[in-house]
Amino acid sequence: MPDAPPRYKKILLKVSGEVLMGDQPFGIDTATLARTAEDIAEVVKTGVELSLVIGGGNIFRGVSLAGRGVERATSDYMGMLATVMNALALQGALEKAGVHTRVQSAIPMDAVCEPYIRRRAQRHLEKGRVVIFAAGVGAPFFTTDSGAALRAAEMGCEALFKGTSVDGVYTADPKKDAGAKRYDTLSYTDVLAKDLKVMDASAVSLMRDNKIPIVVFSIRERGNFLKVLRGEGVYTTIA
């Protein structure tokens, strides 16, 4: 049987920072980083135009310092800097896997990467480069989920893939509740009304307004990104 073709031609993949930790409690596990890059390279080889947004939770989360004497906005800026570190790490691993990449940061950092320029990012994608969007939306009180939703809409992506450590959206936390059931499909309104912790509400509502489906899947299994893109395997679609 020939492999099914990818279901979309232009997508954005959001990878949570936690994925890069592997089994470590903190930071970047280099084996996991390399494996994730190979999975992404496999998808790029199919000719799909791919944008990436990477979180920072493996290094720093704004809320962790907020309320402990550090202003929320200040600690959120620190969180955004963490996403830039992850973006650079992922860029290095992707280039090693033979993928051409550019990092664009929502907070300009001339000596480190390009600033975010929408039309320039589009051009990179047309040339087959992967664009890694760093620093979320560039503003505190947001998360990289919102950054992912915003860039997916701006780039005109057909779907937003959310690669996490769980293989979809469940009725309850499957790590805590053995009876939790996975949804195959959900509506945006279900996610918001049931307050399911998939992505923040602002990200979900932006995807709803722009009619961009969200595909939640596990990026921890080798080869799973391409499988899910072909419509195989286990995942939840929010549409």
Ligand code: UDP
């Ligand atoms: N952050 C922010 N604005 C953004 C994106 C991120 O303030 O647009 C900060 C926020 O403090 C957040 C941290 O960066 O906690 C890391 O991002 P996130 O928690 O989304 O990472 P993930 O959970 O995906 O690893």
